[in-house]
Amino acid sequence: MAYETILTETRGKVGLITLNRPQALNAINSGLTRDVLAALQAFEADTTIGCIVITGSEKAFAAGADIKEMQSRSFVQSYLDDFFAEWDAMLRVRKPIIAAVSGYALGGGCELAMACDFIIASDTAKFGQPEITLGVMPGMGGSQRLTRFVGKSKAMDMCLTGRMMDAAEAERSGLVSRVVPAGELLEEALKAADKIASFSLPAVMMNKEAVNRSYEVSLSEGLRFERRVFHSMFALEDQKEGMSAFSEKRKPSFNNR
Ligand code: CO8
Numbered sequence: 001m002a003y004e005t006i007l008t009e010t011r012g013k014v015g016l017i018t019l020n021r022p023q024a025l026n027a028i029n030s031g032l033t034r035d036v037l038a039a040l041q042a043f044e045a046d047t048t049i050g051c052i053v054i055t056g057s058e059k060a061f062a063a064g065a066d067i068k069e070m071q072s073r074s075f076v077q078s079y080l081d082d083f084f085a086e087w088d089a090m091l092r093v094r095k096p097i098i099a100a101v102s103g104y105a106l107g108g109g110c111e112l113a114m115a116c117d118f119i120i121a122s123d124t125a126k127f128g129q130p131e132i133t134l135g136v137m138p139g140m141g142g143s144q145r146l147t148r149f150v151g152k153s154k155a156m157d158m159c160l161t162g163r164m165m166d167a168a169e170a171e172r173s174g175l176v177s178r179v180v181p182a183g184e185l186l187e188e189a190l191k192a193a194d195k196i197a198s199f200s201l202p203a204v205m206m207n208k209e210a211v212n213r214s215y216e217v218s219l220s221e222g223l224r225f226e227r228r229v230f231h232s233m234f235a236l237e238d239q240k241e242g243m244s245a246f247s248e249k250r251k252p253s254f255n256n257r
Contacts, residue, residue, distance in 0.1 A: 001042065005032040008039050011190055013050040013197035015043030025063035026056045028108045032066075033086060036112075040093050047256075050197025050204065052093070053189050054116060055100040056109075058182065061125070064107030067134065084108075084140050090115050094205045096196055100189035101125045102182060106164070111140035114149065114175075117208060120192065121167045121176040122185040128164035148215060149175045200238030200254040 007018040017039045019026040026032070036054070043049045056062055065084075073083070090097075099105075099116035106128045113119050113127070129142045137143060138159065147155035150173040158165065167179045180188040196204055206229050214222045233239050237257040245252035 001038060003035040003039065005029070006035045006039060008042075010046075010049065012194060013048060014190055014193040015039075015046065015049045015052045016190070017043075017052065017054045019054070019056040019062055022057060024066060024068075025060035025104060026109065027063050027066040027068075028112065029066035029069045037086060037089050040090060040097070044093050044095055049095065050199075050201050051193040052095055052097045053100055053186075053193050054097060054112070055186060055189065056102065056105075058122075058124070059103040060109070061099070061101040061103060061105040062109030062112055063104045064109050064130070065140070087112075087115065087140055094208065095201070096193075096204060096208050098189055098193055100185050101127075101176070102185050104128075107131055107138065107142070108140045111138060111142045111145065114145040115141060117211075119170075119176040120185065120189045121170060121179050122182040123167050123179055124182045125167040125170065125176070125179070126164045127158075127170050127175060128162065129159045130162040130164075132160060133162045146175070149173070198254075200236065200242065201256040202236055203233060203238055203242075203254075206233060 005019070005021050007020050009016050017036060019032065019036070021027060021029070021032060040052065043052045097116040099113035099119045101113050101119055102122040102124055104126050105113045106126070107130055110127045110129055129138050129146060131137050131139070131142070138146075143155070143159060146158060154173055157163065165173070165175070167176065170176045171179045210226050210229055213225050217225065238254045241254060242252045
């Protein structure tokens with residue numbers, strides 16, 4: 001499929017999506033929304049792919065929703081279209097998605113990164129929810145996900161003042177899983193993705209599902225869910241292979257069954 005606002009490629013078992021609207025610092029317009037969601041669905045359906053990476057440019061992961069496209073919207077249009085609800089499709093992607101963030105991840109850009117399963121940041125990354133400076137608020141999950149990542153105090157600070165958080169603060173606060181030197185960002189993200197893709201895909205997907213469940217349910221329900229999924233994993237050929245390989249002191253060869 002031909003995309004206008006992103007580049008896609010496969011690197012072994014990893015699907016790579018590069019946001020590519022340099023003239024607008026990868027601002028998220030309707031075309032980019034359509035393209036990213038289609039690419040995610042294509043990688044999800046591709047049985048050779050075990051992990052997906054979304055990245056941007058050195059200067060910007062994405063500088064937010066496209067303000068110029070949004071500015072003349074009306075309430076009725078936004079309500080009837082359920083503006084930005086199409087991003088809910090990202091939650092249905094069951095393979096892991098890593099955000100590799102360099103430069104600005106602002107507004108919808110920060111929200112897109114947070115909708116991924118984890119964020120690897122370059123030391124130049126800057127995160128923020130500056131919607132307040134435009135007379136609005138986060139609309140793609142920022143007020144909810146940022147609060148879960150960094151806690152109420154910092155989330156309030158970011159949403160109410162619109163200030164940016166640098167990579168070191170983002171790592172300290174639990175927003176990103178690791179920070180790497182700018183020149184090594186893609187390599188490190190692809191290395192992590194490649195590692196994930198080398199494991200049993202059903203086991204990877206069940207791990208993702210269980211961690212995500214912890215955001216939605218009580219601890220006791222989450223523990224019950226984890227235990228049930230854990231029990232079911234003994235039906236996997238890959239569980240037999242993984243544990244046999246350990247006992248036999250050899251590398252496992254998973255076949256996603
Ligand atoms: N939308 C549209 N165009 C943008 C955006 C954007 N978010 N960000 C940058 N651009 C454009 C600029 O207009 C400029 O275009 P041009 O050359 O034609 O003037 C080009 O990208 C380069 O940008 P700058 O010249 O501004 O570059 P600087 O290096 O000087 O500054 C900044 C970089 C600080 C990132 C600056 O561009 C900036 O502040 N951008 C806006 C950041 C922002 O406010 N983002 C939040 C947007 S709102 C949002 O995301 C809400 C999401 C949820 C909404 C849901 C509603 C239901």
